[in-house]
Amino acid sequence: MLPNYRLALSPMAGVTNSPYRRLCQEFYKEAFYVGEMVNARSLIENNCKAKKMVVFSKKEKYRSLQIFSKFPDEIFEVVRKIVAENIADHVDLNFGCPVKKITQNGGGAMILTNLDLYKDIIQAAVLAAKKKVPITCKFRIGTDEKNQTYIQAGEIAEEQGCSLVTLHARYMKQMYKGQADWSKIADLKNRLSIKVFGNGDVRDFKDAKRMFEVTGVDGIAIGRAALGKPWIFEEIAQNLGWKTNKYYPKNYFDLKKIKQIVLYHTDMLIEYYSDENQAVKLLRKFLIWYFKGFSIGSDMRMKLVRVANLDDVKYLLKHLDEDK
Numbered sequence: 344m345l346p347n348y349r350l351a352l353s354p355m356a357g358v359t360n361s362p363y364r365r366l367c368q369e370f371y372k373e374a375f376y377v378g379e380m381v382n383a384r385s386l387i388e389n390n391c392k393a394k395k396m397v398v399f400s401k402k403e404k405y406r407s408l409q410i411f412s413k414f415p416d417e418i419f420e421v422v423r424k425i426v427a428e429n430i431a432d433h434v435d436l437n438f439g440c441p442v443k444k445i446t447q448n449g450g451g452a453m454i455l456t457n458l459d460l461y462k463d464i465i466q467a468a469v470l471a472a473k474k475k476v477p478i479t480c481k482f483r484i485g486t487d488e489k490n491q492t493y494i495q496a497g498e499i500a501e502e503q504g505c506s507l508v509t510l511h512a513r514y515m516k517q518m519y520k521g522q523a524d525w526s527k528i529a530d531l532k533n534r535l536s537i538k539v540f541g542n543g544d545v546r547d548f549k550d551a552k553r554m555f556e557v558t559g560v561d562g563i564a565i566g567r568a569a570l571g572k573p574w575i576f577e578e579i580a581q582n583l584g585w586k587t588n589k590y591y592p593k594n595y596f597d598l599k600k601i602k603q604i605v606l607y608h609t610d611m612l613i614e615y616y617s618d619e620n621q622a623v624k625l626l627r628k629f630l631i632w633y634f635k636g637f638s639i640g641s642d643m644r645m646k647l648v649r650v651a652n653l654d655d656v657k658y659l660l661k662h663l664d665e666d667k
């Protein structure tokens with residue numbers, strides 16, 4: 344059974360690794376914090392990188408993993424492995440990836456152009472899961488305006504035994520551009536009995552409130568607004584009047600606080616990767632996100648993307664002016 348969460352950290356490759364999921368979770372516990380998509384074949388073959396991607400911290404309360412493949416037999420095998428080796432508590436299937444490298448071979452969001460294949464993939468996952476881990480899926484409206492498959496995709500997912508679907512309300516051809524069409528999310532919610540999460544363009548608690556009101560969804564998945572803002576789930580919960588662990592006053596997350604969070608995040612990355620250079624390299628893009636909106640100067644931003652080790656991070660943080 345899936346927990347009754349109403350928020351999710353949307354899976355993001357290169358971002359939603361264990362340290363970042365944990366960090367978000369330390370601010371707000373009651374949400375799905377979904378890992379970056381993992382190639383089913385790589386995991387079946389015990390590829391080192393894939394194996395590392397599915398390592399969860401003991402401090403992660405609920406382990407949500409996202410996998411992808413266009414081959415039902417691979418999906419069957421990988422879900423069987425996840426269950427047998429107790430790798431995760433929940434498996435999400437990715438049908439939304441718009442990246443050319445994947446779609447040009449019929450994978451990712453292109454799978455929805457072949458609904459029989461889509462059905463076979465879900466069926467394989469549900470069969471292998473043997474009701475031990477819930478299966479959910481995430482898809483887009485369709486490839487373009489002429490090929491809108493989201494209603495069929497939702498209905499098939501429901502028929503096949505998925506517990507929840509997430510609709511990223513964009514077309515494949517839009518990639519991440521243009522505005523998400525929330526009316527499609529409302530449509531899907533009206534058509535299904537299983538849970539529906541809405542996704543696309545929720546930037547703050549006001550958007551979240553509006554998405555709940557406009558679409559009637561069971562929950563919301565947040566992607567880009569969580570970049571460098573791991574407390575966004577807590578902020579939404581607090582402003583929507585939900586039960587939270589701690590009250591954060593307005594403007595609590597100032598430069599001084601963010602510097603502390605960055606150091607904590609850096610420590611977690613180093614601990615997780617057991618490799619300071621690799622961890623700090625991964626931190627670079629987060630540094631840009633953390634300090635977005637602060638007038639720290641372009642020179643400082645250039646230095647932030649070049650940090651090579653923990654000492655560099657500490658040095659730069661020390662020289663960030665807290666009055667800014």
Ligand SMILES: Cc1cc2nc3c(=O)[nH]c(=O)nc-3n(C[C@H](O)[C@H](O)[C@H](O)COP(=O)(O)O)c2cc1C
Pocket residue numbers: 353354355356357358379380409437438439440481511519542543544545564565566567568
């Ligand atoms: C850097 C990045 C990586 C992403 N990786 C994945 C992924 O691995 N799996 C997936 O289903 N979606 C992925 N997405 C899509 C997001 O999960 C989300 O659907 C999309 O960003 C729209 O939500 P937003 O408007 O809240 O950002 C990625 C998005 C970004 C920006």
